[in-house]
Amino acid sequence: MSERVLLHVGTPKTGTSYLQDVLFRNRVKLLASGITYPAERFDAHFLAALDLMKMPWGGLQAEAIGAWDELAAAVRKAPGTSIISHEILATASRSQVKRALESVGYGAGTEVHVILSVRDLVRQIPAEWQENVKHRAGLSYQDFLKRIQDPERASRIGSWFWGVQEIPDILNRWGHDLPPDHVHLVTVPPPGAPDLLWKRFSTAFGLDGLDLDLEAERVNPSLGVPEIALIRRINRRANKDLHPPDYRPLVRELLAHQTLSRRTSSPRLALPPDVHPWVQQLSESWVAEIRRRGYDVVGELDDLIGGPAVAASDYADPDRPAERQVADAAVDAIKALLLDNARLRREEERLHGELHEAHLALERSYLRPTYRLREKVVRRLERSLAGKGVLKVYRAARGRSSLSA
Amino acid sequence: MNADRGATTDISRSSTANTAAAWLWVDHLRGGGTTPWAAWLAAARDADDPRRGDRLLPGAQQLELVRRLNEAGRPAAALVERVLVASAPGRGRQDLELLGAVEPLAFGPPPIDPATLSADDLVRVAVGLIAEDVVGAGDPPREPVKARRWRTRYRIAGDRWLADAMRTELVAQGRPPGGRGAVAAVVGTDLATMVAHDWLASCFSDGGADWTDYCAGMRRRDRLPRRVDLAATAGRWAPELGGPDQVRVVLDPARVAKVVGVRRLVVLPDVAADAAELARRTAGALGILVTPPRRTELMRTVLRPRLAGVPGPRPVVPPEHREWLEEQARLVQRGIRAGGYPVVGDLDALRPRWPDLPAHGLAADDRQPDRVLSLALSLLLDPATGGGVDP
Incomplete structure (x- = not known):
């Protein structure tokens, strides 16, 4: 049985993909140090989270059936410390949290810690909208902001956003049973300190001193304003005709991640200046609340306040982007699609060649005299009733009949 | 956003008198009570219930669903307990706090008077439980049937609601499809019914879009669903089976039996639009519990028989799509004639029939969520x- 379980439950857009990638690729090294990261595939904990929360996710849920129980069983079996990490766990309901904690041994002698990595809303709000757009959403930035400001949170966007971003509420759900020193917040530092976040993760997860391969393979790059505006327009135009299994490789991976994210000189997406005061006031109330609760904070709580508002004159509105910049991004996107299409054409030609070779080989075998003789006999027999009878008897005697379905 | 909602409070540790009243309401509901929360709170505002300590109250959706169950019948104790801990599957609002049961919250979704929850909020929780029941029921026992040696070789295609059920019945009789010299019965009826059948079939397999979106999607693509286009279906089978003479377009479903060499074959009755909508929602929840093929099997063998007798009209194509559908019927008729496929029944039977239904007979009206x-x-x-009364 695990002595200690570290449950990293969010939040999205806080370097979680990088952390999970490092944990997955170093799981053998970690095991040698008494730390289990129980995963056979890089997205194992994502599937487990879908299963725990009974959440459909573009057909992936079929692969997730039973995944949480499997993960929990692996955790219970592992000695020492086990780590579970996925950011969508942040939105688990109270009864799902209860089930999760109990299934990993809480209340049965295992010390359970909840870790939440958190970033200021000034960066999280634009990042969440961008993530929505990269998942086929067509709603404008303004609509997104309106929905998350609806106090009822009746929309899917609003309920999801606050479910995974409202830090005090997430901690109410995940930490209400735990002593405050078993609840850890890892704050994402302001931009400009690339190694600091990993150091904080390392401290929170007890990885200091371990020689880990920190080269990132899975990253989730962000887009500039004209690029994300372009993806949104593509969504609106193509969504209804482009099936979800094609969307991910073509739009999200090829266009957004591999092509448009490389255009780093375009204006970056920011919080609109008029929304900034509301966000700042909210963030300050969160910081005061978290401070009052006495959780273990790795980093600076004030990091949650976020940076100052961008000047109105510098703000690039993705709902009214500079059309020249969007057109430029679109040309890059067309070029990427053309190159990919050319690659596929070469692949198609190669496969045609292989198929042609296979046909020729088949024809050569058909041309053998014995085959042609047998074919002639069968054709002749099939012309008469008596012949059909003979064939039937022959096939029955041979024990292989093509008559069945 | 919530900073102005009131004093900062950790909901899990709040212990107001109203929390006690809420726990007493939970007991009331467990005992079969039907008093709405607001009325209960007005009567029991200062109640004391020291037993509850730090425990978490069930969500407003779960409590209201129990109350509605109590109003509708006598739920078994086990069902009530399942409801109280059931989170709604999928995305949407999380379990909500009872308005007035806890201190005003500084964070989290706002508490709610359960009476104001929409029917849709409650259905979200209910379908998760129904899906569990469907999995728990499992398939009805079926003996493996040996294929009959002397049987007519056939294929059945076309209207998937009718054709799939006919094929299943034939297989159960030891008459699997296929074989040398098979004739394909391409089953159909009037186009409006076939479109409704196609949607019903998807409701009882993978869920998919609701009826309104389904019709809008068909229209946007400007194409009939694959199995509804009988000319295209016949066109796919003819070359495979040896030519148009090996295909029969059967426009009277009762006459399929003769084509496939049996005396009679059950024509699967329609399911009411409301029942199909519930099935569609349940299919979504079931997809999280079992694999897609298993889901289809359970939807057809477990849930469909339970919903088969529900009264009500079948889904009706909205008026804005009718002209388009009539034109499609003409195109299909032309395709069948051009293909030279023998027709069993009258080709005119393909023309959409429009039942004279009142407005509420349409599938997607405002009151459908309540139904x-x-x-x-x-x-x-x-x-x-x-789920019913305890034994």
Whole structure:
């Protein structure tokens, strides 16, 4: 049985993909140090989270059936410390949290810690909208902001956003049973300190001193304003005709991640200046609340306040982007699609060649005299009733009949 | 956003008198009570219940669903307990706090008076439980049937609601499809019914879009669903089976039996639009519990028989698509004639029939969520699944 379980439950857009990638690729090294990261595939904990929360996710849920129980069983079996990490766990309901904690041994002698990595809303709000757009959403930035400001949170966007971003509420759900020193917040530092976040993760997860391969393979790059505006327009135009299994490789991976994210000189997406005061006031109330609760904070709580508002004159509105910049991004996107299409054409030609070779080989075998003789006999027999009878008897005697379905 | 809602409070540790009243309401509901929360709170505002300590109250959706179950029948104690801990599957609002049961919250979704929850909120919770019941029921026992040696070789295609059920019945009789010299029966009826059948079939397999979106999607693509276009279906089978003479377009479903060499074959009756909508929602929840092929099997063998007898009109194509559908019927007729496929029945039977229904007979009206909720409650209360009265 695990002595200690570290449950990293969010939040999205806080370097979680990088952390999970490092944990997955170093799981053998970690095991040698008494730390289990129980995963056979890089997205194992994502599937487990879908299963725990009974959440459909573009057909992936079929692969997730039973995944949480499997993960929990692996955790219970592992000695020492086990780590579970996925950011969508942040939105688990109270009864799902209860089930999760109990299934990993809480209340049965295992010390359970909840870790939440958190970033200021000034960066999280634009990042969440961008993530929505990269998942086929067509709603404008303004609509997104309106929905998350609806106090009822009746929309899917609003309920999801606050479910995974409202830090005090997430901690109410995940930490209400735990002593405050078993609840850890890892704050994402302001931009400009690339190694600091990993150091904080390392401290929170007890990885200091371990020689880990920190080269990132899975990253989730962000887009500039004209690029994300372009993806949104593509969504609106193509969504209804482009099936979800094609969307991910073509739009999200090829266009957004591999092509448009490389255009780093375009204006970056920011919080609109008029929304900034509301966000700042909210963030300050969160910081005061978290401070009052006495959780273990790795980093600076004030990091949650976020940076100052961008000047109105510098703000690039993705709902009214500079059309020249969007057109430029679109040309890059067309070029990427053309190159990919050319690659596929070469692949198609190669496969045609292989198929042609296979046909020729088949024809050569058909041309053998014995085959042609047998074919002639069968054709002749099939012309008469008596012949059909003979064939039937022959096939029955041979024990292989093509008559069945 | 919530900073102005009131004093900062950790909901899990709040201990107001109203929390005690809420716990007493939970007991009241467990005992079969039907008093709405607001009325209960007005009467028991200063109640004391020291037993509850730090425990978390069930969500407003769960409590209201229990109350509605109590109004609709006598739910078994086990069902009530399942409801109280059931989170709604999928995305949407999380379990909500009872308005007035806790201190005003500084964070989290706002508490709610359960009476103001929409039917849709309650159906979200209910379908998760129905899906569990469907999995728990499992398939009805079936003996493996050996294929008959002397049988007519056939294929059945076309209207998937009718054709799939006919094929299943034939297989159960030891008459699997296929074989040398098979004739394909391409089954159909009037185009409006076939479109409704196609949607019904998707409701009882993978869920998919609701009826309104389904019709809008068909229209946007400007193409009939694959299995509804009988000319295209016949066109796919003819070359495979040896030519148009090996295909029969059967436009009177009762006459399929003769084509496939049996005396009679059950023509699967339609399911009411509201029942299909509940099935569609349940299919979504079931997809999280079992694999897609298993889901289709359970939807057809377990849930469909339970919903088969629900009264009500079948889905009706909205008026804005009718002209388009009539034109499609003409195109299909032309395709069948051009293909030279023998037709069993009258080719004119393909023309859409428009039942003279009142407005509420259409599938997607404002009151449909209430009717779907009512159906969900009756399914949960079904004694056959253990949801009804305790033995």
